[in-house]
Amino acid sequence: MQAHLRNIRISPKKVNLLAGLIRKKTPTQAIDFLKFVPKKAARFLIKAIQSALANAENNFKQQAEKLEIQEVIVTGGAMLKRGLPVSRGRYHRIRKRTSHISVKLQAKTSSNQK
Numbered sequence: 001m002q003a004h005l006r007n008i009r010i011s012p013k014k015v016n017l018l019a020g021l022i023r024k025k026t027p028t029q030a031i032d033f034l035k036f037v038p039k040k041a042a043r044f045l046i047k048a049i050q051s052a053l054a055n056a057e058n059n060f061k062q063q064a065e066k067l068e069i070q071e072v073i074v075t076g077g078a079m080l081k082r083g084l085p086v087s088r089g090r091y092h093r094i095r096k097r098t099s100h101i102s103v104k105l106q107a108k109t110s111s112n113q114k
Helices: 011-021 029-033 040-059
Strands: 001-007 066-074 082-086 090-096 101-106
Touching: 001 040, 011 029, 011 040, 011 066, 011 101, 029 066, 040 066, 040 101, 066 090
Parallel strands: none
Antiparallel strands: 001 101, 066 101, 082 090
């Protein structure tokens, strides 16, 4: 039960800040938390979690209340290379980074329930 978002136009470092906060939570808790976070990465993480949740419900017949986020992996994607001409005929490289986000869900075990 997983979902992948590829080539998201945001730096992986920025997404990883929020990814660490939602690990080991239920998908509904994570979505509720991310709705009130004023960062661009929150939108992409919500989208990935909702996609993984839909995959779990439609493909594996799981209930949303009985799932938790097993892992959220954020890796770097392709880099768009741009540049900016500066004085004395020089050129400063600008690297526009992209991210790949993977979200895996698992069924709660009896020891994890509170």
